Amino acid sequence: MQRGQALNSMVNILHRTPGRLRLRLDIPLTASVRAHIERELREQLHINRLQWYSTTRTLVVYFKPHQTEALLLYFKQLDKDAIREAYQTEVEEPPQTAYETIRRAVVNRLFYKTLVPQPLRYLNMLYAGAKYLTKAYQDLRQGALTVEVLDATAITVSLLRGEFETASSIHFLLTLSDQLEANTLRASYHHLKDSLALSIDRVWKQEADEFVEVAADTVKAGDIIQVYKGHLLPFDGLIQKGNGAINEASLTGEAFPVHKHVGDEVYANTVLEEGELHIQVTRVQSETAIAKLVDLITQSESLKSSDEKLLEVTANRLVKFNFLGLGLTYALTRNIEKALSFLLVDFSCALRLIGPLNYLTAMKDAADEGVVIKGSKFIENFDAIDTFVFDKTGTLTTSLPEVAKVVPLNGYEQDEVIRIGACLEEHFYHPIADAMVRLAEERNIEHEEMHNDINYIVAHGIESSIDGKRVVIGSKHFIVDDEQVALSPAAQKVIDAYETDYNLLYLAYDNQLIGIFCIDALVRPDAQETLAGLQALGKRIILLTGDQANRAEAFAKQIGIQFDEVYAEVLPEEKYAVIQQEQEAGHRVAMIGDGINDSAALSLADIGLVLKETSDLARQVSDIIIYSDRLTDMFTLIALSRQLTERLRKSQAFILGFNGGLIGAGLVNLLSSNTIAFLHNFSTFAMAFISLRPFGSKEERALVLT
Structure with a gap:
């Protein structure tokens, strides 16, 4: 297939080599459209490496040679309706990588310097300088000698001396530093939002006089849903019936439940710990209180590390020495060039860059291992x-324990004991509850709801009634001590035989023990x-x-x-x-x-x-979710923590030593002011790219732990 050949009305091949395909797509490449294509290529062809160029509507796909025909067929049969639906769906842009942020900034600066006439660039720099001066003035009015004051002074003096390029370089580095810091917080926000995302696919919705199970995404404002004890609330709403104790830790940080009654407002992503509620939905999806909470977090510094904050404080503390050096040097030598060394080398650029960059790299390394860190x-x-x-x-x-044995008692059949147990347990999240339901499914035992209102007692078990008689399932303490269910000699014999090897779950009906489940947790x-x-x-x-x-x-x-x-x-x-x-x-x-x-x-x-x-x-x-499901990834976290601390220590020492050396070189006339500015900027970029280096393979991390 030759260059320029059309696959269909939407896709043209621009260039093709073995393992690489460059395409032009005559469709709007919004975030949602790109996400749709990426998802399909990943799921259908296991292709993960793509490079988008949205402004020119082009896509470069990297693949294995044997995938060529399947890839061409995919784009030839690209579904217009699916693309249209994706285009109409809003998808949040994922946070940029630090490399992408720096690459875009450098490319934009090159285009800016090449295409924008110097008079316009000079006016733009004056405007930027005015903003720095405004911020510096506000800090000085509050008696604070901050990095912003030093930055404003350096830019202003450079402009007054006609050193436009020096002022522009300082402005560029400071802007890049702010972008990278924002990117770090955005990455934390992204992981936090993912971890708080609703994991509910189905809900119980009122239709006529009964509740039926429906897809969660079909629920609208005004619908009535039913929530059982121990379950997550999928939407914001108002309680129409029932009372309950709701854990709102995801919203307030308070770990203990709040009691709610008819007419009270409840919020998505909180958990009903006690009771059963009928809730009228008031808000869905991004309108929920949890979405607003995430927005608040992004505006706070609660996710920043103390080292990150310390680097900012250190940068501010060093400002007074820059000004002191500037004043003393000029007073002793009357040489403005020497004095300006203290302005051209301000320490703050690199110090403010290395914190967010290193933390972003560490969090990305952890994410690559399947570990999400929320800050x-x-x-x-x-x-x-x-x-x-x-x-x-x-x-x-393991999160999937198995029911190894079921021992029926008091004349009950094994299938009936399993049916009652699964009917009660299916309403609640717990590994053992899941094991009960799986057992019923494996044996094709139907367990339609036969009970009345159900109540989950934390760390004890479940209580309800069937045909007006009390039914309970749970621990021995709950059944025997709290419910006063007597143990027959046959039951005691079963307990003596199995309680050392298994976790035992007890089922009682009408104050009689009717079954014991032996749970094997591997x-x-x-x-x-x-x-x-x-x-x-x-x-x-x-x-x-x-x-x-x-x-x-x-x-x-x-x-x-x-x-x-x-x-x-x-x-x-x-x-x-x-x-x-x-x-x-x-x-x-x-x-x-x-x-x-x-x-x-x-x-x-x-x-x-x-x-x-x-x-x-x-x-x-x-605070941390190990999606890899490997306990050993805690060693990854320990190693990353050690590597991060060591890299920050070495980086800070280099920044202080190297930039201090530049100031000294300026004082003894070894280097000109332009050379000092260049070396300072070069070292800042060098530190940025060093900070972006991954922290090493698993083998290298293992050495850190020895």
């Missing part, structure tokens, strides 16, 4: 964590390696579990780890108390959990981590 401060602080607190179920064990393949590795690094490890003490001890023996502390039969508030106790003892604590039971502890911990399969609330209150 730079969490990667900075990770190596300082000295105590790791692990929930057991779904964290150290240990994660990397759990032992992770725990042993953390101990080898001098970290304390603590186990929290709702299991009985003998099960907790058996688990520790099975995994071959001597925990520093083991807490068995803990309730959610007790998990919170353990974290609080450790912090009060002076420890920096990371909590690794997965369920609603863990949300308060995750929120309180210095850093909260969750794995891929986790509850909505746990995902919201966490």
Whole structure:
């Protein structure tokens, strides 16, 4: 196929070589259209490397030679209706990479200097200088000698001396620094928004006199939906019926629930911890309160690390020495060229660049490994964590436990016990609940709803009624101690036989124990390696579990780890108390959990981590999400934290030493002011590109941990 050949009315081949295809697309390449094409190429042909040039409507695709015919066929059959639908759908632009930001800035500057006449560029620089002066004046009025004052002075003096290019270069570097810092925060925002994104596909919507399950994206304002205890609220709305306790940690940061009644407003991405609600939807999608919260976060500095802030403070503190050097040099030598060395080398450009660039690189490296970090401060602080607190179920064990045995009692059939158990458990997120439902599906046991209103009691179990008689499922403590269900000799024999090897789930109906489920929670393949590795690094490890003490001890023996502390039969508030106790003892604590039971502890911990399969609330209150589902990626985080700290230390030392040397060279007339300005700018760019280098392979990170 030759250059310039049309595949269809929308796509023309501009150039083709083995493994590379350049196309012109006669369609508007909006973010949504590009995302549509990228998604289809990724899913259908496993092509991930594309380069867009939206202004010229061209696309370069890189592929393997054997994919050539399939790729050409895809573009030849490009669906006009799908493109039109994508065009009408708004898609948020993902944050630019730092390389892309710098590349665009450099290209734009070259075009600007080449195409814009010098008089216009001079006027534009005067306008920019006026803005710097305005900001400097505001700072001085408040008694603050900031970097902005130094920048304004350097630009103004350069313009007054007719050194237009020097002023323009300073302005360019400062603007680029601001863009890169904004990009770092935007990346944090992007990860945060992704982690808070609704994971609900189906909801219960009122139609006539009953609630039916429908796709979440079909719900409109004014519809009535039903939400059960333990579930995420998918939309903002008003309570029409029922009362409940709602955890609003994702909005307010408060880990404990707020009681809501008929007429109260409720918000998307909060979790119903107690009760059952009928809610009239008032807002959907981007109108929800959670979307507004994310917007607020982007305007704050809550995601910045202390090192990032320290670099800014250091840059400001050094300003007075620049002015002091300027004044003393001129007073002693009466040589303005020497004195101006202190303005041309201001330290701040590079210091302000290296923070956001290095954190952006670290967060990208982590994301490439399947780990999402919601803010730079969490990667900075990770190596300082000295105590790791692990929930057991779904964290150290797999998120997919299995029902190994079902023992029916008191004359009930096994299938009937499974039917009742699955009918109760299907309404709630928990790995064991999922295992119950899977078992019923595998055995083709239908479990249509036969119960009345259902109530989930955190860390205990579920209660409801069938045919007017009470039915409960949950822990032994809940069934035997709280519900006062008697254990027959046959039941006690089953418990004695299996309670050491399995987690036991008890089902009682009409105050009789009718079945025991033996749950086998397999240990994660990397759990032992992770725990042993953390101990080898001098970290304390603590186990929290709702299991009985003998099960907790058996688990520790099975995994071959001597925990520093083991807490068995803990309730959610007790998990919170353990974290609080450790912090009060002076420890920096990371909590690794997965369920609603863990949300308060995750929120309180210095850093909260969750794995891929986790509850909505746990995902919201966490600081780091390990989508790779590998516990060993905690070593990636520790290594990145160490590498980041070391790189920032070396970069700061180089910036201070190199730029200090330039000032010294100017004072003894070794270098001219133009050479000093060039070397200063060159070193700033060099530090920027060094900051963009990945932190190394897994093997290199492993060396950091030795």
